[in-house]
Ligand SMILES: [Fe+2]
C-alpha cells in the first residue's frame with residue numbers, strides 16, 4: 397500500500413509532469429510558427445517524453461494500490477522573445493522539476509518507503525540528463541547569438557531528435 401501523503405504528493409507530481417508536457421507542446425507550436433521545424437521537433441519529442449514520465453508515476457501509484465486523481469492544468473505560456481528565451485525557460489523548468497523530484501525523495505525517505513525511493517531514483521538520474529540536454533542547446537544558441545545561419549544549423553540538428561521509447 398502507498399501512504400496517503402505519498403499518494404497525494406505523487407498525484408501533484410503527475411499534474412506537474414503533465415503541465416510540463418503541455419508547456420513543451422506550447423513551445424513546439426511557437427517554434428513551428430517561427431519556421432524553426434527542428435526546434436519544434438525537439439520540443440514535440442520533449443512533450444512526449446514528459447507524457448511518458450506522467451505514465452511512470454500513474455502506473456506506480458496504481459500498482460501500489462493508490463488512486464490517481466487528475467487535476468486541472470493551467471494554460472501554458474504561448475509566446476517567447478527568441479529561440480534562446482524558449483530554451484532558457486525549458487532549462488529553468490527542468491531545474492524546477494529536479495527540485496521537486498528531490499523533495500519527493502526527501503519525503504519518501506522520511507517515511508522509509510523503499511519502493512517509492514527506488515522508483516524515484518530513476519528520475520533523479522533522468523533529471524541530470526534533462527538539465528544537460530536543455531543547457532546544451534542554450535549554450536549553442538548563446539554562441540551563435542543573432543546569426544540566422546547559426547540558428548538554422550542548430551535547427552537542422554534538433555530536427556534529428558527521435559521519439560522517446562516508453563518504459564517496459
Ligand atoms: Fe519529466
Ligand SMILES: [Fe+2]
Nearest residue numbers: 446490493526
Ligand atoms: Fe523533463
